[in-house]
Amino acid sequence: MRADLLESIKRCAFCPKMCRFACPVARANKDEATIPYGLCTVADLALAEKLDLAEPSVAGLLYACTECRACREYCRVEGVDLVEICRAVRAETVARGIAPEPVARFHQKLQAYHNPYGARARHAHEKVPEFQRAFSRKARVLYYAGCTAAVAQPEIVVAAFRVLERLGVDYTVLPGAWCCGLPALSLGNPGAAQELMAHNLQAIQETGCQVVVSGCPSCVVAFRRDYPEAGFELPVQVLHVSQYLDGLLDASLTGGGPVGRATYHDPCLLGRGLGEYQAPRRLLGRIAGLELAAMAWSHQDSLCCGGGGGLPLTWPTTSRKMGYGLLYQAIATGAQTLVTACPFCKSWLSLAARKSPVRVLDLVEILAPALG
Ligand code: SF4
Ligand code: SF4
Numbered sequence: 001m002r003a004d005l006l007e008s009i010k011r012c013a014f015c016p017k018m019c020r021f022a023c024p025v026a027r028a029n030k031d032e033a034t035i036p037y038g039l040c041t042v043a044d045l046a047l048a049e050k051l052d053l054a055e056p057s058v059a060g061l062l063y064a065c066t067e068c069r070a071c072r073e074y075c076r077v078e079g080v081d082l083v084e085i086c087r088a089v090r091a092e093t094v095a096r097g098i099a100p101e102p103v104a105r106f107h108q109k110l111q112a113y114h115n116p117y118g119a120r121a122r123h124a125h126e127k128v129p130e131f132q133r134a135f136s137r138k139a140r141v142l143y144y145a146g147c148t149a150a151v152a153q154p155e156i157v158v159a160a161f162r163v164l165e166r167l168g169v170d171y172t173v174l175p176g177a178w179c180c181g182l183p184a185l186s187l188g189n190p191g192a193a194q195e196l197m198a199h200n201l202q203a204i205q206e207t208g209c210q211v212v213v214s215g216c217p218s219c220v221v222a223f224r225r226d227y228p229e230a231g232f233e234l235p236v237q238v239l240h241v242s243q244y245l246d247g248l249l250d251a252s253l254t255g256g257g258p259v260g261r262a263t264y265h266d267p268c269l270l271g272r273g274l275g276e277y278q279a280p281r282r283l284l285g286r287i288a289g290l291e292l293a294a295m296a297w298s299h300q301d302s303l304c305c306g307g308g309g310g311l312p313l314t315w316p317t318t319s320r321k322m323g324y325g326l327l328y329q330a331i332a333t334g335a336q337t338l339v340t341a342c343p344f345c346k347s348w349l350s351l352a353a354r355k356s357p358v359r360v361l362d363l364v365e366i367l368a369p370a371l372g
Pocket of ligand 2: 024025026039065066070071072082
């Protein structure tokens with residue numbers, strides 16, 4: 001393992017624990033083992049061979065992280081990054097064949113289909129007529145939907161197409177796009193991630209685009225941060241759809257769609273990951289008749305929906321509890337609509353909200369009808 005990560009594991013294991021109450025996974029679990037220093041201490045002991053990483057209960061602890069980065073807002077210790085630390089120890093478990101069984105199955109599926117949803121991805125593309133359209137091969141803007149929007153939330157893609165067309169944007173898509181690679185990195189398989197990155201870099205360059213626009217904050221973080229770190233620098237601008245549309249829209253939107261009271265959930269990787277809190281709020285603020293109510297925890301303190309970092313695979317009960325915790329906050333605002341800007345948040349919060357009066361929508365789904 002990298003020497004700087006080994007050093008940061010030591011620092012975290014012996015620090016005063018200012019992050020103690022920051023971690024949403026530990027709060028949902030109500031335990032000390034899964035707070036950030038708990039994870040670091042387990043990593044430290046496992047690397048020193050005082051705990052056996054091959055023991056499922058030990059390895060499993062290093063998967064109790066959604067990569068939400070909430071601990072970074074509280075941690076004042078230089079160089080400690082729980083995301084990097086968990087990824088590195090997870091990579092050891094994958095390389096040694098001792099990763100939790102759902103993680104091993106996940107990697108098999110991702111490598112066979114280049115998509116975390118496996119065979120389901122092909123069927124999904126066949127069912128959505130918008131995907132069958134003949135896009136031109138080259139365009140100024142590449143809309144990269146990301147696996148979750150394309151497979152599990154195709155209505156987000158349809159809405160994004162509608163918005164881009166309404167604004168006269170010259171855009172194209174990648175037919176049968178491969179996963180951006182971030183889930184492979186998160187779940188400890190950097191080799192698989194590099195294969196996906198190399199393919200995507202070439203496919204993106206072939207479109208001749210100047211801007212990659214994605215509705216998935218994870219894809220944007222991957223393209224902007226993980227690709228260059230792995231030696232696959234994209235020679236184009238990469239923007240989240242909220243950032244791209246914020247630059248195009250300045251008038252009041254009076255077309256229609258959901259109005260009344262709504263609340264906005266800052267997705268972890270759009271907010272803490274990319275530092276973007278205002279663009280989605282400015283866009284929502286332009287919709288005539290929409291009143292935006294703030295949740296008790298928002299912006300840098302936004303709660304994680306529980307769906308990131310592979311947590312639904314490894315800690316499913318915890319992950320669901322986190323979704324309910326966030327939903328209760330949205331209900332407390334009196335909002336009828338919970339808007340987010342991440343397809344994975346939408347999937348996970350929609351599951352939590354199945355029996356609630358709150359409707360969960362992605363940002364582009366509320367902008368498309370408002371544009372008329
Ligand atoms: S994450 Fe930061 S604040 Fe928390 S225990 Fe580790 S070093 Fe300390
Ligand atoms: S990134 Fe989020 S889930 Fe992971 S340890 Fe930090 S606060 Fe907990």
